[in-house]
Amino acid sequence: MKTFGKLFTFLVYLFLYAPLLVMIIFSFNEAASTSVFTGFSLHWYGELLNKRQIGEALQNTLILASLSSITATLIGTLAALGIYHMKKKAVVKAYMTVTNIPMMNPDIITGVSLMLLFVFVGKTLGMQDSLGFGTLLIAHITFNIPYVILNVLPKLRQTDPHLLEAALDLGCTPVKAFIKVVLPAISSGIVSGLIMAFTLSLDDFVISYYTTGSDFQTLPTLIYSITKKPVKPYIYALFSIIFFVILLMLVLMNVMQAKSDRKNARKNS
Amino acid sequence: MEKNNKLIELKNIVVEFDGERVIDDMSLYIGDGEFVTLLGCSGCGKTTTLRVIAGFIQPQSGEVFFDSKNINGVPPYKRSVNTIFQRYALFPNYNVYDNIAFGLRVNKVPEKEIEQRVSEMLKLVNLQGFEKRSITKLSGGQQQRVAIARAVINRPKVLLLDEPLAALDLKLRKDMQKELKNIQRQLGITFIYVTHDQEEALSMSDTVVVMHEGKIQQIGKPVDIYNEPKNAFVADFIGESNIIDGVMEDDFKVKLDGKSFECLDKGFAKGEPVDVVIRPEDVDIVPAGQGMLRGVIKSVTFRGVHFEILIDVQDFMWMIQTTDEYKEGQEVDLKIDPDAIHIMKKSKYSGQFGDYSTYSDEMDALSEITEEDEE
Ligand SMILES: Nc1ncnc2c1ncn2[C@@H]1O[C@H](COP(=O)(O)OP(=O)(O)O)[C@@H](O)[C@H]1O
Ligand SMILES: [Mg+2]
Numbered sequence: 001m002k003t004f005g006k007l008f009t010f011l012v013y014l015f016l017y018a019p020l021l022v023m024i025i026f027s028f029n030e031a032a033s034t035s036v037f038t039g040f041s042l043h044w045y046g047e048l049l050n051k052r053q054i055g056e057a058l059q060n061t062l063i064l065a066s067l068s069s070i071t072a073t074l075i076g077t078l079a080a081l082g083i084y085h086m087k088k089k090a091v092v093k094a095y096m097t098v099t100n101i102p103m104m105n106p107d108i109i110t111g112v113s114l115m116l117l118f119v120f121v122g123k124t125l126g127m128q129d130s131l132g133f134g135t136l137l138i139a140h141i142t143f144n145i146p147y148v149i150l151n152v153l154p155k156l157r158q159t160d161p162h163l164l165e166a167a168l169d170l171g172c173t174p175v176k177a178f179i180k181v182v183l184p185a186i187s188s189g190i191v192s193g194l195i196m197a198f199t200l201s202l203d204d205f206v207i208s209y210y211t212t213g214s215d216f217q218t219l220p221t222l223i224y225s226i227t228k229k230p231v232k233p234y235i236y237a238l239f240s241i242i243f244f245v246i247l248l249m250l251v252l253m254n255v256m257q258a259k260s261d262r263k264n265a266r267k268n269s
Numbered sequence: 270m271e272k273n274n275k276l277i278e279l280k281n282i283v284v285e286f287d288g289e290r291v292i293d294d295m296s297l298y299i300g301d302g303e304f305v306t307l308l309g310c311s312g313c314g315k316t317t318t319l320r321v322i323a324g325f326i327q328p329q330s331g332e333v334f335f336d337s338k339n340i341n342g343v344p345p346y347k348r349s350v351n352t353i354f355q356r357y358a359l360f361p362n363y364n365v366y367d368n369i370a371f372g373l374r375v376n377k378v379p380e381k382e383i384e385q386r387v388s389e390m391l392k393l394v395n396l397q398g399f400e401k402r403s404i405t406k407l408s409g410g411q412q413q414r415v416a417i418a419r420a421v422i423n424r425p426k427v428l429l430l431d432e433p434l435a436a437l438d439l440k441l442r443k444d445m446q447k448e449l450k451n452i453q454r455q456l457g458i459t460f461i462y463v464t465h466d467q468e469e470a471l472s473m474s475d476t477v478v479v480m481h482e483g484k485i486q487q488i489g490k491p492v493d494i495y496n497e498p499k500n501a502f503v504a505d506f507i508g509e510s511n512i513i514d515g516v517m518e519d520d521f522k523v524k525l526d527g528k529s530f531e532c533l534d535k536g537f538a539k540g541e542p543v544d545v546v547i548r549p550e551d552v553d554i555v556p557a558g559q560g561m562l563r564g565v566i567k568s569v570t571f572r573g574v575h576f577e578i579l580i581d582v583q584d585f586m587w588m589i590q591t592t593d594e595y596k597e598g599q600e601v602d603l604k605i606d607p608d609a610i611h612i613m614k615k616s617k618y619s620g621q622f623g624d625y626s627t628y629s630d631e632m633d634a635l636s637e638i639t640e641e642d643e644e
Contacts, residue, residue, distance in 0.1 A: 162358035165325055168345040169352045170372035170423065177346075184362040 020243060027236035034233070044237040054238065057222040061202060064133075064218060068140035069197035075141070076148025076197075077190055083149070084156045099146045107143075111210035114139045118211060131213035139211040140201045147200060148193035155189030156182075275337065276301040276459055277322060277427060282331035284317055284483075291317050292328070293483040299461060299476075301426075304453055306462045308470040309480035310506075315463040316355065318480075319429045322461065324348050336426075351420040355431040357412050359404045365391075365415055366400040372423040390418040393452065410441050421452065427459045434469070446473055467507050471495065479503050500613055504546045505622030511552075511587050512623020515545040515612070523612060526583055528561055530605060534612035544613040546623070549590040551609030554578070560602025566595050579625055586625040 030039040048054065079099075086092050102110060115131070118138075122130020163185065167177035183190075205220035212221060226235060275298040284292035292314045299305050307315045320326040321333060324345035333340050340348060351372070359368050369390055373383045391397050394414035399407070407415065413433060420428055433449070434442045450473055453460050464470050470477050471491040479486040479494065479502075487499040498504035501512050515525040520535035525545050537543060557563060564582035571577075575590045582603065595601065 160356065160358050160361075162354045162356065163360060165345070166352070166354060166358040166360070167371070168325075169323060169350075170419070171346050171375040173346055176375070181360050181362070 023236050024240045024243070026233060027240045029233060032233055034231075044232075044234040047232075047234040048237045048241075051234065053217070053222060054219075057217045057219045060133075060216060061219040064136060064140060065198050065201035068137055068144055068201045069194055071137075072141045072144030072197045073148050073190060073194045076145045076193060077152050077186075079145065080149045080152035080156060083153060099149055102143060103146050103150075107204070107206035108210075110143060111139070111207040114142070114207065115210040129213055131211060133212070133216045136208060136212040136216060136218075139207050140204065143204070143207060144197035144200060147196045148190075151193030151196060152186055152189040155186040159185040274298070274300050275334070276303075277461075278332075278334040278337075279318075279321070280332045280334070282318075282321060282328045282333070284314070284321060284326060285329050291483050292321070295331070295483070295485055297478060297485065297488065299427075299459060302457050302459055304450070304460045304462065304473060304475045305478060306464060306470040306474040306476070307478050307480055308464060308467060308506075310465050313480045314483040315465075315480060316431055317483075319352065319431055319461065319463055322427075323350055323352050323429055349425055350427045350429060351423055351425040352429040353416050353420050353431065353433045355433075355435070357416040359412055359415055359419070361404055363404065364400070365396065365402045365404065365407070368404060368415055369418045369422055371419060376423075386422055387418075390422045393421070393455075394418045394448075409436055410445070413437065413445065417449070417452065421456065421458070424456075425458065427461060428453075430460060430462045432463055432465070435464070435466075442469075449473070471507070479506065481506075497611060498546060498613065500616035501544050501546075501618040501620075501622045502616070504544075504611075504613065505618075509549045509588055509590075510623050511547045511549065511625070512619075513545045513547070513585060514620075515543050517541045517543055517612070521607075523610065526562055526585075530561065530610060531607040532610040532612060533607055534610070537612065537614075542615055544615060544619050544623075546611040546613060547587075547605060547609055549577070549588045550575075551605070552587070552589045553604040553606075554580075554589060554591055554593070554595065555602045555604045557600045557602050560604040562603040562605075564601060564603060566597050566599045566601060569595055569597055579628070586628065588625045588628070 025037065026034055027044055028040050028042070029037055030041040030043060083092055083095050083099075086095070114135075118130050118135040159182065163181045164174075164177050167181045168174065172180060203220070204218075205224060208218050208221050209224065212218070217225070223235065223238070226232070278298040280296050282292050282295040283290065295314075295318065307318055309315055317326060321328055324340070324343060324347075327341070335348065335350075360371065363371070366387055369387050370383050373386065378386075387400075388397075391399065394417055396411065396414050396418070399411070404412065404415065413436075416433070430449075434445050437445060446469060449460075452458075462470075462473065471494070474491055476488065477491050477494050478488050481502055487494055487503045489497075494503065495507055498507060498510070504510040504512055513525050515523045517537040517539065518524050518529060519539060520537075521532055523530050523532050523534070523543065523545060553560075562582050564580040564587065566578060567581050567586065568579045569576055572590075575592050576594055578589045578591060578595060580587045580589060580601065580603065587603065589603070
C-alpha cells in the first residue's frame with residue numbers, strides 16, 4: 001500500500017512536471033528541432049535578448065499590472081468600506097452578488113462585452129480606434145476590483161467596530177482616525193488584495209486580447225501572436241525564464257511567511 | 270467639589286432606531302465631579318445614552334448641554350468627554366505606551382510631556398514596566414487598566430464608562446471598583462458609569478439613575494433609591510422586595526391582607542390603593558399568635574450570612590431574611606414595624622413584581638447568564 005502510494009505520487013508529479021522539464025531542456029538545444037537534442041547552447045536565450053518587442057511587451061505588462069492593481073486596490077478598499085457600513089443585510093447581499101458575478105463570469109464574456117462597450121463608446125465619441133492602453137487599463141481595473149473587495153471585507157469584519165470610535169473619542173478627525181487605527185488593522189487584507197490583483201493582471205490573456213489595440217501588446221497577447229506561427233525555440237527560453245521567476249517568487253514568499261510565523265510565535269510566547 | 274450644578278444636561282432626549290423608541294423623553298443633569306451611574310438591565314438604553322453624550326449618536330429630538338452650551342451638532346472629537354468602551358477597544362497595532370499616549374499625540378503635546386504623563390498614568394493604574402508590552406498579551410484586568418489610562422490621561426471633564434468591569438471575574442471586579450472610585454476622587458473627574466449590576470451601582474455612586482425601557486424610573490442617592498423606591502419596578506430591581514397590594518386608610522395607616530398597619534407615609538388620599546414595599550430583612554419571624562400576619566414556611570435556603578425563607582401568607586409568597594433557622598411547614602407569625610413599611614403610588618408596574626411564588630434560584634442564575642451573553 002505504501003509503495004503504491006509513493007508510486008502514485010511520483011506519477012502525479014511526473015505528469016505535472018515532465019512537460020515543463022522537456023521545454024526547459026529544449027530551450028538549451030543547439031538546433032531548432034523540437035525532437036532531437038543536438039547539444040547544449042545558450043543560443044536561444046541570446047536570440048531572446050535581441051527581440052525588442054518581447055522586452056517592450058514585458059515592460060507594458062509590468063506597467064499595466066502595477067497601475068491596474070494599485071487603482072483597483074484603492075477603489076476596492078473604498079468599496080469594501082462602503083459595503084461594510086451598509087445597514088441593511090439584504091442590500092449587502094445584493095452588492096456581494098453583483099461583486100461576485102464578474103469573478104464567476106467566463107473571461108471571454110467579460111472580454112468581449114468590455115470590447116463592445118469600448119468600441120461603442122469610442123464610436124459615439126467619434127474616435128477612429130478606441131482600443132489601446134486606456135481601455136486595457138480600465139478592463140484590468142474592472143476585473144481586479146472584486147478580488148480586492150473580497151480580501152479587504154473580511155479583515156474589516158474582524159476588526160473591533162469600536163476602534164474608529166475610540167480614536168474619534170480621543171480627538172482624531174474621522175479621516176485621521178481611519179488612517180491611524182483602521183488602516184493598520186486591515187492592511188494585511190489590502191496587501192493581499194493588491195498582490196492578487198497584480199498577479200491576475202500579469203496573467204490575464206483573454207480579456208486583454210479583446211480590449212487592447214494593435215499598438216499595445218502585453219506579454220501574454222504577444223506570446224499568443226508569436227506562437228500562432230511555427231513555434232521558435234526562443235519562446236521556450238522565455239517560458240523557462242518565466243517559470244524560474246515564478247519559482248523564485250514562491251520560494252521567497254514561503255521563506256518570508258516562515259519568518260513572520262516565527263516572529264509571531266515569539267511575540268505571543 | 271460641586272463647582273457647577275449642571276455640567277451635563279440632557280433635555281427631553283428621544284432616540285429611535287428603525288422607528289423603535291430606545292430612549293424615550295429622557296431628561297437628566299449631572300453635576301461637576303459627580304459619580305453618576307446609569308443602572309438597568311440589558312437593552313434598556315444605557316449604552317445609547319452614553320453614545321448621545323459622547324456624540325456618536327444624534328438624538329431624534331431633545332438637546333444635550335455641556336457647561337450650559339448646546340452641543341447637539343458637535344462631533345465626538347471636539348467634545349471634552351472620553352469614553353471607556355464596553356470591550357475596551359484598545360488599538361491592537363500599538364503597544365501599551367502608544368495606546369495611552371494616543372490622545373496626547375493627536376493633540377500634539379510635546380513628546381517630553383507625554384513621556385512624563387504616561388508614566389504618571391502607568392503609576393496610577395499600577396502598570397509600571399508594561400510600556401513596551403503588546404496589547405494582545407495583556408490579561409483582561411490589565412487591558413482594563415490601559416483603557417482607563419488611555420482615557421484619563423487626556424484630563425477630560427467627563428469620563429463615560431460603559432460596563433467597564435463586566436468582563437472581569439468577581440474578585441478582580443471588587444478590587445477595580447475600589448480603584449476606579451479612588452481615581453475618580455483623586456482626579457475630581459465627573460464619572461458617568463453604566464452597569465447592570467445593582468450592587469456595583471449602589472456601592473460606587475453619588476447618584477443612581479434607574480432606567481427601564483428607555484425611560485428613567487428614578488434618580489436619587491443610593492440609600493434613597495433603596496429605602497424609598499418610586500415604583501414596583503425599582504423596588505424589585507434594587508435588592509429584594511415584597512410588594513403587596515394595600516389601601517391607605519389614613520395618613521400613617523395602611524391596610525394589607527385585611528389588617529391595619531402603622532406606617533410613616535402620608536399624603537395619600539383616603540382609600541387610595543397603593544403598593545406596599547417591605548424588604549426581606551425588615552420582617553421579624555415570631556411564634557404563631559405573637560405577630561400580625563399568619564403564614565406557613567414553604568422553603569428555607571442557607572445563603573451564608575443569612576437564611577432566605579419563603580412564607581406563604583394568604584396565597585402571597587413573602588421572602589424574609591433572618592439569621593435564625595426555621596423548619597419547612599412550620600406555622601409562624603410575621604412582625605412588621607412601622608419603619609419597615611414603604612408606600613408607593615400605583616404604577617404600570619404594579620402587580621408584576623414582588624411576589625416570590627414563582628421564585629427559584631435557577632431562574633435567577635439563568636437570567637444573569639443571558640444578560641451577560643447579550644452584552
Ligand atoms: N445601532 C443600533 N441599531 C439598532 N438598534 C440598536 C442600536 N443600538 C442599540 N439598539 C437597540 O437599542 C436598545 C438599547 O440598546 P443599548 O443602549 O445598547 O442598551 P444597554 O446598553 O442598556 O444594554 C436595544 O434594544 C438595542 O437592540
Ligand atoms: Mg450596553
